Amino acid sequence: MILISWNIDSLNAALTGTSSRAEETRQVLKAIRNQKADVIAIQETKLRATGPTKKHLDILTTEFPQYDLVWRSAEEPARKSYAGTMFLYKKDLNPVVSFPVIGAPEPMDNEGRIITLEFPNYFVTQVYTPNSGSGLKRLDERQIWDDRYRKYLAKLDQQKPVLASGDYNCAHEEIDLKHPDNNHHSAGFTDEERIGFSKLLQAGFTDTFRKVNGNIEGVYSWWAQRIKTAKINNSGWRIDYWLTSNRIANLVKRSEMMATGARADHCPILLEITI
Template identity: 60%
Template structure:
């Protein structure tokens, strides 16, 4: 059995090198992840430069993940510096082939380090940081195109071998996936267009492992707004982070859920255990 963890860290540099109260909470989350002894950790929104993690970053990461390989992809010109970015750490002894696919996404999305894939003997593992539709839905059209192309990319991999895909998908799929659906139908992450994009993805042969295991359980979320101080206290959250698997391996899923990130708002890590 393998255990995988996925977390939007919202800046590796801030988490590892800052002494702010938030950084301390981030390092507490890293300790929680370390205690899980995962086989693989997928990280989104690394916000690292094009050259990737520095020696200091790697040294700090090894305090939590000694004996892990590190693969990464960062935002590159012409995309913004220090933007988006993804990383995967996986245990030594696991053999994988890395790819940073370009899916023909619009704008600079293919240059933002949003997609990192590892090919193992029996499956593909895909880490994604899906573009946000943005304030005023200014990037919604581009986001819709991304969703189509990403779904087609996963479907193509699935024709070769089973897929495990995780990350921050920036969409609450159904009304039970956020605390206040009525007031958010025009909010980024809960528009009809984004929800349809996720439905289309699942229809290509993938399963939302959390719903597969837990059914229609409510009030379980993966993200709470930082700007609202009481969002986590009141559990006014959204479930926008996912572990998906190819439909044909869904019965191999043992558990799928969230880890406790304590007082830290923003994203909480996800955990998947699967017989693979």
């Protein structure tokens, strides 16, 4: 089974944009399609509360004809066209879909951040974890989110094994970013966020990238767009993950980043598992 997760940074821009960046994004979508993944998780869709438009659906149906899709967008009181998630999955899979509310600080539960697919023998769930923000103004709320999300994932794990993916907005260890010394007070690498991620793993989950690849250095999943040399110099962060329940971690065959060429921001992450 192959699964891919990607923070796309606006599905509308990817599907209908005319900029060079939009074309770069479409090339990444093409690469994802060519992998023939069973499940594709997409974060930060930035769609309206009503979801994908007819034009979006027509394009997705044309590009991914063998897939069904489900989506979750931000809705009031959350900001419009903010965050949001989507799953594409092969038509023969027929999962039970849920849109969990985890009791996070308002309006995080309304920002379209989690979708879960239930299969007969396992769950696949994705998350777009809230960013602590400029000046760490959302750090307190982020810590509550981390606590509630961990409890949600642990509850799933009590029922059947879990495959969890997404943009976790946290570089867990110093090896997970290029310049750790300069970022201990930056969103995504605070002690609080890293402790929260450690607690998530301690609740019964495995970081599959480290499981498969060990302490390899210089492999990241995100490079800042606003810093033009970030991608060129590989000055990145690994903040996107495929996690699995510990009891199925040995079934993982591959856990890796997909190349995106010159395109900065997030790259897709791929998991291959025998399950």
